[in-house]
Amino acid sequence: MALDFSSVITGQYGQMIVDGTVITLELALGAWLLAMVLALLLVVIRLTENRIAVGLVKAYVSYHRNVPTLIQLMMWYFAIPTLLPEALQMWINNFNAEFLFSLTALGLCQAAYFSEDIRSGLRAIPDGQNEAARALGMSYVRAMRAVILPQGVRNALPAMINHTVLLFKNTSLAMVIGVADLTYVTRDIENQTFRTFESYIVATVGYLFFSLLLMGLGALLARRFHRVYAR
Amino acid sequence: MFEIFTILHDNGMLLLMGQYPNGPIGGVLCTLLISVLAVLLAFPIGVLLGLARLSPWRWLSWPATGWVYLLRGIPLMMVVFWTYFCVPLLIGHNISGFATMLCTLVIYESAYIAEIVRGGIQALPHGQYEASRALGMSHLKTLRLVILPQALFNTLPSLVSQLVSIIKDSTLGYVINVPELTFAANQVSNQLLTKPFQVFAIVALSYYLICFSLTWLANKLEAHIAQKRRQAPPQPASVAPAVMLTKPSSQ
Numbered sequence: 136m137a138l139d140f141s142s143v144i145t146g147q148y149g150q151m152i153v154d155g156t157v158i159t160l161e162l163a164l165g166a167w168l169l170a171m172v173l174a175l176l177l178v179v180i181r182l183t184e185n186r187i188a189v190g191l192v193k194a195y196v197s198y199h200r201n202v203p204t205l206i207q208l209m210m211w212y213f214a215i216p217t218l219l220p221e222a223l224q225m226w227i228n229n230f231n232a233e234f235l236f237s238l239t240a241l242g243l244c245q246a247a248y249f250s251e252d253i254r255s256g257l258r259a260i261p262d263g264q265n266e267a268a269r270a271l272g273m274s275y276v277r278a279m280r281a282v283i284l285p286q287g288v289r290n291a292l293p294a295m296i297n298h299t300v301l302l303f304k305n306t307s308l309a310m311v312i313g314v315a316d317l318t319y320v321t322r323d324i325e326n327q328t329f330r331t332f333e334s335y336i337v338a339t340v341g342y343l344f345f346s347l348l349l350m351g352l353g354a355l356l357a358r359r360f361h362r363v364y365a366r
Numbered sequence: 367m368f369e370i371f372t373i374l375h376d377n378g379m380l381l382l383m384g385q386y387p388n389g390p391i392g393g394v395l396c397t398l399l400i401s402v403l404a405v406l407l408a409f410p411i412g413v414l415l416g417l418a419r420l421s422p423w424r425w426l427s428w429p430a431t432g433w434v435y436l437l438r439g440i441p442l443m444m445v446v447f448w449t450y451f452c453v454p455l456l457i458g459h460n461i462s463g464f465a466t467m468l469c470t471l472v473i474y475e476s477a478y479i480a481e482i483v484r485g486g487i488q489a490l491p492h493g494q495y496e497a498s499r500a501l502g503m504s505h506l507k508t509l510r511l512v513i514l515p516q517a518l519f520n521t522l523p524s525l526v527s528q529l530v531s532i533i534k535d536s537t538l539g540y541v542i543n544v545p546e547l548t549f550a551a552n553q554v555s556n557q558l559l560t561k562p563f564q565v566f567a568i569v570a571l572s573y574y575l576i577c578f579s580l581t582w583l584a585n586k587l588e589a590h591i592a593q594k595r596r597q598a599p600p601q602p603a604s605v606a607p608a609v610m611l612t613k614p615s616s617q
Contacts, residue, residue: 204537
């Protein structure tokens with residue numbers, strides 16, 4: 136059996152692959168930003184030591200870490216819209232509902248992981264660091280910015296990179312609810328051309344390229360942080 | 367709220383074990399069965415892969431490293447489709463969705479278990495390996511008698527966490543019609559038509575309970591092992607005679 140890549144990477148199929156890749160990247164980037172913003176918010180809430188708020192954050196993190204991402208995705212796409220008023224449902228469906236819901240689901244899920252990464256990164260810093268910075272006359276914000284956060288980011292970085300790669304890979308789940316991402320178009324192309332191996336090899340290489348890129352960038356970043364803040 | 371109980375009453379068995387006595391096993395039981403089988407089968411492969419990654423022989427460590435990076439770099443969904451197409455081609459006849467998903471999970475998770483095992487081995491003090499080699503043991507004998515027993519014991523909590531991941535990953539069986547919990551949930555939801563929220567709430571709760579208790583177990587194990595490692599090595603029985611001395615003299 137001879138492999139013939141030209142039929143799946145040129146013409147309309149090539150265009151489909153490009154479009155799918157763009158959707159995958161958009162989804163990953165959007166969900167990443169949402170997750171990051173939410174994670175920072177969750178960490179800040181957790182630092183407030185308000186019992187009810189901390190309990191809610193804990194429940195949030197626990198739910199998102201112990202329920203499969205696919206179920207969370209189905210929850211957002213199949214279940215939660217039925218609770219919304221009909222007018223709002225119609226309104227959402229006019230926009231790209233699948234894309235929006237999968238972005239929300241992936242972002243909310245990953246926020247739980249990111250917030251735990253950041254929190255354990257901050258927790259690994261001895262209390263003395265903060266106390267010493269404050270004793271030197273730094274304000275709370277300055278101590279945070281100049282002493283605590285750089286170390287916290289350095290500690291949290293490896294886990295966050297892993298989870299960023301995980302988020303990127305999880306975008307393929309959105310195919311289940313009909314987002315036309317790379318996995319979805321690959322299946323489409325396979326169904327239309329019957330070139331199973333060629334289409335899946337192209338998609339696999341595509342995913343692998345971006346994952347390895349993320350891992351490589353992460354390693355570079357970690358090394359840079361390590362050098363800058365090395366004692 | 368009340369509807370949840372009605373749904374559980376009407377479809378509870380379907381969600382719990384599918385059509386089991388009259389058909390293939392499904393629901394929660396299928397999810398658990400496939401996950402436990404996957405972890406049991408992936409574990410030996412993962413240990414071998416982890417050892418291969420650390421082996422001093424390049425012809426072994428390079429392919430193993432490549433394989434692990436390949437699997438860590440692509441989504442599980444891709445692996446599902448690859449197995450779905452390749453395994454029947456390789457063995458010459460069709461296999462069930464359950465077997466396909468099991469193969470997928472074993473292939474995919476063995477890469478992650480390999481990383482866990484590698485971490486466990488690298489966390490051991492290097493002196494252990496050197497001392498065994500200095501005593502004249504071969505590389506393989508050192509691994510078998512000294513390194514692996516310690517490393518594998520220490521990786522136990524991570525393996526339980528990996529089982530949680532596998533349970534969560536087994537939801538992808540839905541895509542290739544494995545009758546596990548996610549598939550059963552969609553079946554029930556499509557049958558009832560108007561109550562997706564209640565159905566998915568039940569399913570989310572089931573997954574939550576399973577995964578949460580396993581995570582709890584992993585944490586307990588981890589604390590137990592950490593404590594065991596902190597403790598000083600057990601004192602020899604020289605304390606026992608001291609007890610004899612304190613024996614009050616009879617009046």
